[in-house]
Amino acid sequence: MSARLRILGIETSCDETAASVVLRDENGRGEILGDVVLSQLEEHSVYGGVVPEIAARAHVEALDMLVEEALLRAGVTLSDVDAIAATSGPGLIGGLLVGLMTGKAMARASGKPLYAVNHLEGHALTARLTDGLAFPYLMLLVSGGHTQLILVKDVGVYERWGTTIDDALGEAFDKTAKLLGLPYPGGPAVERAAKSGNPDRFSFPRPLVGEARLDFSFSGLKTAVRQAAQSIAPVTEQDIADICASFQNAISRTLKDRIGRGLARFKGEFAGSVEHPALVVAGGVAANQTLRATLQELCDRNGFRFIAPPLQLCTDNAAMIAWAGAERMAAGLPADDLDVAPRSRWPLDADAKALIGFGKRGAKA
Incomplete structure (x- = not known):
C-alpha cells in the first residue's frame, strides 16, 4: 500500500x-x-x-x-x-x-x-488510471508521430515489440486526407468520408503482413492511395469516399495480422502467469471507431480484454x-x-x- x-x-x-x-x-x-x-x-x-x-x-x-x-x-x-x-x-x-x-x-x-x-x-x-489494469499488458500506440506495439511490464519498464519503419499511422491518415482535399485534422475527415464508401473498390497493399516481425509500414499504402486518386482524376465525392473506405479496410486487415501476432507472442511468453491478458490502445488514432471495432474483434477471438480509454484520454x-x-x-x-x-x-x-x-x-x- x-x-x-x-x-x-x-x-x-x-x-x-x-x-x-x-x-x-x-x-x-x-x-x-x-x-x-x-x-x-x-x-x-x-x-x-x-x-x-x-x-x-x-x-x-x-x-x-x-x-x-x-x-x-x-x-x-x-x-x-x-x-x-x-x-x-x-x-x-x-x-x-x-x-x-x-x-x-x-x-x-x-x-x-x-x-x-x-x-x-x-x-x-x-x-491503470481508468481501469486499474495490472501489469503486464500490451499497448498499441497509434498517433500522428508514433505507431508502436509495447509490452508494459511495470512503471518505467517497457519493451518495444514493434514500430513503424517509415510513416506513423496518424501521419498516413493526415497525408491521405490532404491528398484528397479533405480538411485537417485528417483522421476524423477520412473516417467520416469512409462511412459512405465501398471498402472493396480499391485493393490497397498491406505492408509486412505475413512477416514474423511485429513492425509496421504505411508509406507504401499512402503511395497507393495517391496513385489510385491520380488514375481516376478528377475524383468525385463518391470516389473519395471509396478511397477512404478502402484505405481504412487495408489498415484494419494490416492490424489484424500485426496485432494478432503480438497477442500470440504475449500468450506464449506469459502462458499461465497472466490470468486476464489485455491489449490497450492509445493515441489520437485510437478514436477511429472502425479500428477500435477491428481490435475488439481480434481481442475477443484471442481471449484478451480490449481496453480503449475514453476518447478525451486517447488524445x-x-x-x-x-x-x-x-x-x-x-x-x-x-x-x-x-x-x-x-x-x-x-x-x-x-x-x-x-x-x-x-x-x-x-x-x-
Whole structure:
C-alpha cells in the first residue's frame, strides 16, 4: 500500500495545451480531480498541419490560465499537491520548453518535486488510471508521430515489440486526407468520408503482413492511395469516399495480422502467469471507431480484454502526465533535477534499436 498522492500535470508536447490534477489513492486507484485541455485546431487548420512556432506561442499565452483553472476545478491550491509532472518529450521542442520550464518554475517556487515525464509513458499508463489494469499488458500506440506495439511490464519498464519503419499511422491518415482535399485534422475527415464508401473498390497493399516481425509500414499504402486518386482524376465525392473506405479496410486487415501476432507472442511468453491478458490502445488514432471495432474483434477471438480509454484520454492530455508522475512517485522512482532538458526524441524503450534513423536529437522511433 502506498501513500495518497495528488499530482499536477502539464502537457504541451504538440498543439494541445493542458493541465490536470490527478489523485492516486492508497490502494493505487486513480481519480481525475480537475482537467482542462485547450485545442489549437483553429490556429493550425488553415495551414493543413501543426506549425511549431504558432503552437509554442499559443502554449505561452494559455498555460498559466489553464493551470489555475485545473487547480480550481480540483478544489486545491499549489501547496496541496505532492508533486508536479510535466511532459519533457518527445514532441515539438518549443512546446516542450514552455511546459517544462513552467513546471520547473512552479516546483522551485513551491518546493515540490518535479517529474519530467515521457509523453509515451503517459499513454502507456492511462489504462491503470481508468481501469486499474495490472501489469503486464500490451499497448498499441497509434498517433500522428508514433505507431508502436509495447509490452508494459511495470512503471518505467517497457519493451518495444514493434514500430513503424517509415510513416506513423496518424501521419498516413493526415497525408491521405490532404491528398484528397479533405480538411485537417485528417483522421476524423477520412473516417467520416469512409462511412459512405465501398471498402472493396480499391485493393490497397498491406505492408509486412505475413512477416514474423511485429513492425509496421504505411508509406507504401499512402503511395497507393495517391496513385489510385491520380488514375481516376478528377475524383468525385463518391470516389473519395471509396478511397477512404478502402484505405481504412487495408489498415484494419494490416492490424489484424500485426496485432494478432503480438497477442500470440504475449500468450506464449506469459502462458499461465497472466490470468486476464489485455491489449490497450492509445493515441489520437485510437478514436477511429472502425479500428477500435477491428481490435475488439481480434481481442475477443484471442481471449484478451480490449481496453480503449475514453476518447478525451486517447488524445494528448495532462491527466495522463499527472498520473504517470503519480505512478513514478508511488513506485519510489527519483524525481528529476531542475536542470533536466526537454527531448524532442525520446524512445520509451531505451534499449530498442532505431529502425528509421538516428540523428543529433536521438532515435527517430
